[in-house]
Amino acid sequence: MEQMTVNSYEELGLTKQDLLAMYETMVRARKIDERMWKLNRAGKIPFVVSCQGQEAAQVGAAFALEKGIDYVLPYYRDVAVVLHFGQTSRDLMLSAFAKAEDPNSGGRQMPGHFGSKAHRIVTGSSPVTTQVPHAVGIALAAKMKKEELVTFVSFGEGSSNQGDFHEGANFAGVHKLPVILFCENNKYAISVPLTKQLACERVSDRAKGYGMPGVTVDGTDPIAVYAVVKEARERALRGEGPTLIEAEVERLVPHSSDDDDKAYRSAEELAGLKERDGIQLFRQRLVNDGIATAETLAEIDAQIDAEVNEATTYADKAPYASPESALDYVYEEEK
Numbered sequence: 001m002e003q004m005t006v007n008s009y010e011e012l013g014l015t016k017q018d019l020l021a022m023y024e025t026m027v028r029a030r031k032i033d034e035r036m037w038k039l040n041r042a043g044k045i046p047f048v049v050s051c052q053g054q055e056a057a058q059v060g061a062a063f064a065l066e067k068g069i070d071y072v073l074p075y076y077r078d079v080a081v082v083l084h085f086g087q088t089s090r091d092l093m094l095s096a097f098a099k100a101e102d103p104n105s106g107g108r109q110m111p112g113h114f115g116s117k118a119h120r121i122v123t124g125s126s127p128v129t130t131q132v133p134h135a136v137g138i139a140l141a142a143k144m145k146k147e148e149l150v151t152f153v154s155f156g157e158g159s160s161n162q163g164d165f166h167e168g169a170n171f172a173g174v175h176k177l178p179v180i181l182f183c184e185n186n187k188y189a190i191s192v193p194l195t196k197q198l199a200c201e202r203v204s205d206r207a208k209g210y211g212m213p214g215v216t217v218d219g220t221d222p223i224a225v226y227a228v229v230k231e232a233r234e235r236a237l238r239g240e241g242p243t244l245i246e247a248e249v250e251r252l253v254p255h256s257s258d259d260d261d262k263a264y265r266s267a268e269e270l271a272g273l274k275e276r277d278g279i280q281l282f283r284q285r286l287v288n289d290g291i292a293t294a295e296t297l298a299e300i301d302a303q304i305d306a307e308v309n310e311a312t313t314y315a316d317k318a319p320y321a322s323p324e325s326a327l328d329y330v331y332e333e334e335k
Contacts, residue, residue, distance in 0.1 A: 012227055014063075019291050022063060022222050024300050026055040026279050029080035031301075031308045032089055036096050036111070040257045044316065045096045049112045051079040053252035054184050056278025058154075059084065060225025061182055061247070064233060065152055071138050073122045073131040073153040076112030077184065081154065086119035089307050093315035100321040106328070107321050129159040132168035132181070139177035139242075150178040150236045152229075157246075158189025160203050169244065173210035176241035180232045183244070184219065186251035191264040207244040219247030220278035250276045 009019060033052050039045045051058065058080035065072065067085055074081045079092065091103050095114075098107035104115045104123065115123030122138070124131040135153035142149050159165055160183055172179045183203045187194045200206065207214025213235075217228050225247055232243035250273050254261040261270070274280070286292045 009223055012223070012230065014223070014226070016291055018063065019223075019286060020296075020300070022059045023279075023282060023286060023292075023297065024304070025062075025080055025084050026059050026222070026282065027301055028083055028089065028304050028307070029055045029058070030279055031304050032079060032092055032311075035093075035308050035312055037253070037257065039096065039312070045111070046098075047111055048096075048257040049076045050251070050253045050256070051077045053250040053273065053277065054186060054219065054247075055080045056222045056282060057184055057219035057225050057247035057249050060222035061152065061154070061180075061229045061245075063222075064226045064229035065150070066233075068120065069149050070233075071120045071122055071135070071149065071151045073124065073135045073138075073151065074114050075124060075128070075131065075155045075159070075184075077156070078114065078154055082114045082116075082119075082121055085116075085121055087114065087116060087121070089304075089311035090314055093308075093311040094318060097315045097318065098320070099315055099318040100325075101318050106325070108329070129155055129162040129164040131155070132159075132164050133171075135179055135181075136168040136172045136177055139172065139179045140175065143175070143177055148237060150180055150233050152180045152182060154182040154184060156189065157183055157185040157187070157194060157203050158192065158197060159183075160206065161189070161197055169206075169210045169212070169242070172242040173212045176239065178236035178239075179242040180229060180236065181242060181244045182229070183246045184249050185246050186249050188251060188255065188261075188265075190255045190259065191261070193264075202246055204244055204246040210242075210244070212242045212244055214244045214246070216246045216248065219249035220276050220281055222278065222282060249278070252277065 029051050033050050036048045040048045054077055058078055062081045062084035072085055094102040095104050096111045100107055104113055113123055114121050131153050135151040139151045185203055189197055202216050204214030204216045215228050217224050228245055252273050283297055287294055
């Protein structure tokens, strides 16, 4: 799909305030992630799995959904998705520090295992792709109950090679379920390049086998992503079934804080990644098209810096869960 201009936002029902909110959420996700890397290297938190380079796709998709109605089943990189759906900088920092107040799991799960019943964020597991059948199951329940909602499930292109993806996509296609399958293709399954993962050219090519539309979109363009996800949602609500969307993104950093991508990515490739940084591209487009001034965007950046500083300080000082609570949420308690 060709890149959409910022000027086309009104045709999609977006306002200037929406575009600035998109920018703000993208920057918030990036600054949280950057802070987590620093905390990890300082020995403060144990692990980071990064969203850097994928924020534009996440924001474009999340803004096209309906908070409080739709269910999202994010994968571990989807910081921007869960921020839009209601989680905060403090929530994510509490999770990174594994503190008792962590709203996702009370400090029991690894970072990136997002979950909130109130915000309709369904938690995933460490084995990748298990969230796809879960999204399909929720969509089946919604169809049976005649509820007007969709489920949105995201995953990397490596996950699209897992059996969970194929079984979930096939079931959703057969039963025409209101599911949006959102693949964030960053071209590497840890260290395995796309050329060694797929025999077809695109992940979206697989959609035909499941009887659903397949769309590939520039994941550095949040407005283009918004457009295709919005269309997929409307299609699902009309009873026309699922859509497979492939957002082409870049993983700007190693797979995780335990990875060294210099071992499998050339210096030239790593240097060229910054040209496809969705945040920088969107910032420039907002300025060039008169949506915001550089000064306005700098003010947003500064406000988020202060917010992340506060969240870090709070989470660092917050207490850990008590040893006595180790079995909470594992076994049913006697009433």
